[in-house]
Amino acid sequence: xxxxxxxxxxxxxxxxxxxxxxxxxxxxxxxxxxxxxxxxxxxxxxxxxxxxxxxxxxxxxxxxxxxxxxxxxxxxxxxxxxxxxxxxxxxxxxxxxxxxxxxxxxxxxxxxxxxxxxxxxxxxxxxxxxxxxxxxxxxxxxxxxxxxxxxxxxxxxxxxxxxxxxxxxxxxxxxxxxxxxxxxxxxxxxxxxxxxxxxxxxxxxxxxxxxxxxxxxxxxxxxxxxxxxxxxxxxxxxxxxxxxxxxxxxxxxxxxxxxxxxxxxxxxxxxxxxxxxxxxxxxxxxxxxxxxxxxxxxxxxxxxxxxxxxxxxxxxxxxxxxxxxx
Numbered sequence: 001x002x003x004x005x006x007x008x009x010x011x012x013x014x015x016x017x018x019x020x021x022x023x024x025x026x027x028x029x030x031x032x033x034x035x036x037x038x039x040x041x042x043x044x045x046x047x048x049x050x051x052x053x054x055x056x057x058x059x060x061x062x063x064x065x066x067x068x069x070x071x072x073x074x075x076x077x078x079x080x081x082x083x084x085x086x087x088x089x090x091x092x093x094x095x096x097x098x099x100x101x102x103x104x105x106x107x108x109x110x111x112x113x114x115x116x117x118x119x120x121x122x123x124x125x126x127x128x129x130x131x132x133x134x135x136x137x138x139x140x141x142x143x144x145x146x147x148x149x150x151x152x153x154x155x156x157x158x159x160x161x162x163x164x165x166x167x168x169x170x171x172x173x174x175x176x177x178x179x180x181x182x183x184x185x186x187x188x189x190x191x192x193x194x195x196x197x198x199x200x201x202x203x204x205x206x207x208x209x210x211x212x213x214x215x216x217x218x219x220x221x222x223x224x225x226x227x228x229x230x231x232x233x234x235x236x237x238x239x240x241x242x243x244x245x246x247x248x249x250x251x252x253x254x255x256x257x258x259x260x261x262x263x264x265x266x267x268x269x270x271x272x273x274x275x276x277x278x279x280x281x282x283x284x285x286x287x288x289x290x291x292x293x294x295x296x297x298x299x300x301x302x303x304x305x306x307x308x309x310x311x312x313x314x315x316x317x318x319x320x321x322x323x324x325x326x
Contacts, residue, residue, distance in 0.1 A: 006035040018047045026050035031057050040066055045073040052077035060085045067091040072100060079103040084110040093119045098127070105133040114221065117144050124148060128156050135160045142193065143223040147246045196224035204232060211266050218269035226273060233260040234303055237310055245274045250283075254291045258299035264291055 010018060022039045025032060027050075036058070040051040051058065052066065052074060067078055067088050075096045078088065080103055089112055092104050101123055104110045112120060121144045124131040131152055134140060140148075149157060203209035209229060217226040227245055231238040234256050244252040250271055257267035268284060 002030075002032065004034065006032055010035055010038050015044055015047065018042060018044070019050075022047050022050040026054040033057070037062065041070070041074075043071075045071070045077065048074055049077045053080050054082075060088065063088045064091060067095065072097050075100045076103060079107060079110070081107075082109045086111045086113045086116060089113075090116050090119070093123070098130070102130050102133055105130060105137070108137070112139070114141075117141060120144075121148050125151050128159070131156055132159060132163050136164045141223070143242075143246060146242060150243075150246060193224050196222070196228055199225055200228040200232065203229075209233075211260075211262055214262070215266040215269050218266070218273045221273060223273065226270065230256060230260070230270070233262075234306075236303065236306055240306060240310060245270070247274075250274070250287055251290065254287060254294060255299045255302045258291065258294045258296050259303040261296065264288060267291055 006021070010021070013021075018039060021035075022042075025036055025039065036051050036055060040048050040055075040058070040062075042048045048070075052070075063078060063081075063085070064087055067075060068091055070078070075092055076099060078084065079092050079096065079100050084092070084104060084107060089104060089110050092100055093116055096104065101120070105120055105124075117140060120130075120134055124134050131148060134148060135145065149160065152160065200209065203213055209232060214226060214229040214233065217229055223245065227241045228238050231241045234241070236256075241256070244256065253270050253274065254267060257270060268288075271284060271287060
């Protein structure tokens with residue numbers, strides 16, 4: 001009853017009174033969903049902000065609705081909440097301007113889905129502040145960190161290492177040489193890679209590291225396991241495979257798959273693993289034609305060239321030098 005009364009009165013009172021009521025309801029344990037809804041969607045952001053940014057009584061469904069219809073100022077208020085659910089974060093990433101995206105990237109309480117992280121890395125390209133905000137998050141999957149770092153300029157790479165001492169210690173020496181050494185260093189300090197290395201090594205020892213296992217890793221979005229498995233099959237460093245999987249060009253994956261005698265089904269799974277969310281289906285159809293035209297003998301010659309090149313660079317010619325067994 002109190003909620004009904006307040007909901008009617010809100011439309012009649014002046015802005016300063018609505019601001020005071022919004023600030024009060026945002027902090028107090030009283031639940032008044034109708035009134036809070038009206039205040040949260042008030043055109044005056046001073047009225048809406050307390051509810052959108054602070055109230056613990058706002059459910060995820062309401063946040064999604066407000067994020068879908070609100071102004072950039074409303075989105076900014078939502079992005080600063082102590083906790084932002086994954087579906088709301090995706091809407092903020094899609095509708096928000098640079099300031100909104102930067103705010104949600106810097107918000108440790110914002111939760112990102114796999115799609116959300118891919119979108120965040122994509123929007124970070126060419127934006128130093130957004131790149132840094134993404135880098136220092138503790139929940140970014142390693143494959144996205146690799147992409148983020150690979151796309152950054154030398155100046156930004158130096159800043160990334162300075163901003164996060166934990167990551168910086170592992171990669172500081174690598175920056176002045178190349179991304180290859182960065183991958184090797186970060187792989188060594190990554191629990192994700194350590195676990196993946198153990199899984200792949202056990203499969204090798206039991207004779208079960210085959211195309212089915214590789215395709216399973218790719219379909220399950222297990223990036224490190226897929227990269228190390230393909231590295232073992234092609235007798236190439238895992239770093240080279242990771243670069244191929246995060247590179248925008250898909251042809252090298254086709255060459256590696258053809259040389260390893262993999263089917264199109266497995267090659268397609270690897271392409272989907274590396275693809276960005278917006279890539280079209282007709283790209284896969286075009287790549288299928290390329291895959292079918294590529295002669296296995298030609299692909300094997302290309303892979304042999306990769307091995308020789310990696311040896312010349314001091315990387316070693318087999319996964320043992322930079323792969324599952326390291």
